[in-house]
């Protein structure tokens with residue numbers, strides 16, 4: 001634990017956000033507006049009550065509840081505007097935003113129509129200095145066929161703004177190997193490959209993601225701390241972990257990984273992973289649902305004992321591993 005004060009100027013530096021879910025970023029006032037649009041009224045206080053939970057299942061319930069108000073393209077446009085505003089306020093200049101296309105398909109929506117409205121909503125923010133790109137995301141427990149349908153929606157949207165395909169959800173459900181065809185198809189479309197792994201699952205989930213599916217950045221990946229050989233592999237191959245400390249506390253993922261019920265932010269393995277030479281980026285995951293933001297996460301990292309130069313390295317790493325800033329394999 002460092003005794004140095006937090007270097008406030010870190011907050012004003014331009015940043016890239018690489019692990020951020022659109023549907024987990026809706027502010028309570030916007031939820032009130034969306035629900036009213038669809039005939040129900042929830043006050044902001046009521047939304048805040050729904051945004052509090054004691055475990056991962058409670059969080060998933062709240063996520064399902066809030067996404068139930070996303071029914072039309074204009075609903076998605078509204079939340080994109082809200083998120084873009086939040087990002088500008090935090091000095092984010094580049095973001096790859098995860099979009100739960102798996103949920104849209106489950107609800108029998110037409111993702112390409114939603115996505116068109118989202119792109120239009122994002123346009124005015126681009127001219128204000130915010131570059132937005134998208135990750136189409138499938139839900140692991142829905143299985144490989146549903147995930148392949150998500151990949152196929154990328155063909156219909158045919159936008160260069162879609163930079164990657166990812167899978168989130170319950171990593172203990174469907175075995176990793178079953179998604180081989182899905183990721184091969186994604187790669188053939190020029191998409192980068194992402195997966196949530198080692199959040200609540202063990203280090204083998206991370207290794208499988210890398211070795212079986214060619215995953216290029218790992219969502220969370222904090223379970224790597226249990227496997228020194230895996231830590232070497234991530235460091236040697238320069239495979240980043242997108243670490244989201246506030247999320248890990250609220251979902252109970254950190255407590256689970258450490259087998260320590262009252263694990264606090266100071267117990268987080270981020271410093272060990274970083275000092276092992278693994279590229280680490282810092283993100284907010286579902287910021288409004290986890291009552292966090294980039295400023296809070298940089299303060300969290302400082303409370304773990306990171307020096308100012310280490311905090312700066314987190315910022316730099318997110319730019320270094322941003323897909324649309326690197327030489328992209330994107331030739332759709």
Ligand SMILES: [Zn+2]
Nearest residue numbers: 168196219285
């Ligand atoms: Zn996530």
